[in-house]
Amino acid sequence: MRRLILEEPISASAIWARRLAVFAIALAAIAVILVRTRAADATAGLSVLGAAIFLACTALLFAGAAAVTIWRLGQRGVGIAVAAVFLAVIVLAYPGFLAVQAVRLPVIKDISTDINDPPAFARSARALRGRNGFIPPEVPPEQRLEQRRAYPTVQPINIDLEPEEVYQLVLRAAAALGWQVVDQIPPGGRAGIGRVDAVDRSIIMGLPDDITVRIRPLAAQTRIDIRSASRAGRHDFGANANRIQRFSQEMQTQLDAR
Template sequence: MRLKLAQASMALSLFLPVYFMVAALGVKFDLWSWRVGLLTLILQVGLPLFGLSLILGLVALVASLVRKPRTGWKMALIGLLIPLLGLGYAGALRQGSGDVPPIHDVTTDIADPPAFSATVMAARAAVDANPVNPMSAPMGSLEAYKGPEFSAIAAKTLGEVGRGAYPDLRPLSLPAEPSKVAAAAVEEAKAQGWTLVTTDPASGVIEATAETFWFGFEDDVAIRVRPSPTGGSIVDVRSTSRVGLSDLGANAKRIEAFLAGLEARIAAS
């Protein structure tokens, strides 16, 4: 009986990573909606399975060690370690989410952010995506942030919250002329693995869609290249998630990576 318990514990713990991967990739490949994949399969079903695996692993390990012959303890240990590692990963994610504000729309220019085209806005509307709010909008006026849990940021604007969390996210000044920078921006967007939507180097407007690996969540990116009053170019970027309240800092990291790559590309040219 103890051996069977240890085997069941290990089998369930090995099944869990596969289950979570299938739930996430099913969203990516349009087998089911993100609500089904994230809210139902992972949160409603996956988390109880995770808890069951943790308890079963602990019981199996104790049962296998409490008396001789101590058979199956290695399998039981595996059955306990896998959910413990998952618990540690979930804890790290939770801690990381507490370090960033619950926003999903950031830009380098909060006073005059790049605007999304009608094409992008139509694509967002087609999937019932998050609204694209003005950076000047007070958080408390936005429907998603009207709960008491957001009282600390209610009086701040969306732009102010983003700027407070990511103070280094600023327009990028480059010495090259706008047409050259815009062409380089197109190449850098491709290098980042984004799907280009609008490419108009002549006007300095580039739009793209970035997709996350596991769930295939899509975030829209608007890039604007303008002449600098002092010569050269000014580059601004806005990155906005289609789903989810908090992006866990993903949009800011995306903009930072893009600007760093663009700056290196111009420097090397």
Template structure:
């Protein structure tokens, strides 16, 4: 009797559940390992590709099992449903990334001053192939940024540069970003430069950040730059990072005025 029941079971359903579950576990373990610097970025990117392929296979196996159950009255609905749900769960971040890929310009280096962005001097020493090289934006890249993020601008404050730099350092510390340089004087002009390394919230992809605090016309101007170390598309992360940081800087500078 058990043999008959086994023969009437859609094996694709069990395979779907197993493959999808393995993809989910592999995704979680590798993501945590990369986030806590236990796994390097290039191997992690390969693992992400494998996870996506496994999740897609689990999804197709679940659909195959459902078709077999519909046509031949086979058993295994619970396993097929579990495999389908887990596969869709794993594929959700990929779908979100695909949407952001389609709705954001192909950029990896964003600045509030595209013409004269804050220098990433220390980042040049920290990067090596296959990381993206640090280089000035091309005219095409500047045009793409200005079209996609016209509201992304620097800030002007009626405070001394040292005061603004101190607030910026506090924000960097609160975010857990690693300061690698500064604040130190910039050779050209009356300005201070701060460089740091930031990470994406969950997967931990690194970006180099440069902030220029400049004393100009009896006011302090702040310009910020964020550049991804890997990939050919930042999915909008760098612009969002700059926007959130400068909005928080506005809030803290306003709180100084209230004192």
């Protein structure tokens, strides 16, 4: 006579955890695609991403409940619950990093190497077209003081070259960094000041950030000041300071390659 072997049921919480985690991954991917392809604006994309984060957190709660039922009742579904946790962590990893940055850094989204006289963004017709009509707002002086405390290494660049040579190096550095130059004026005129305006995009969502570089002659050097400002949100999570640091490093690379 055959013996009937009954298998323990699979934890319903584990199944729901995986379903929610898969849905969260799909929503996060949709949010990124919508914003990067310009099919939706940043607000809509971030709203979809917020829903994905909520689902990922809920998936973790269901996975925790599954762990309890599996341990107490001997149900199956350990692998399913672990997969759900893995997928949820993928969705939550970068937002979690940004949350840490938000706590650690001040609420600033406009960084300049010159806090007393920040470079002004170009308002020419060409620059406005490149920025879709957007003009970054000016920053209150108290925010500039917060910047000095938070990012003491954000400083001007002084180079022992003529302004015209430095201007060409700035253009090459911008190209190497993948910036979209929206306006440029070579050094000249009575003050001898040059300028390069550009747009860069964030790595994951492709959100636009605005950049202006001022090239100004000194007695025996040329001074470069750079200003980088994010359009979306109130906090840049350190992105603009990092962009200025990468620009400084790329300028050194361009100097070494001369």
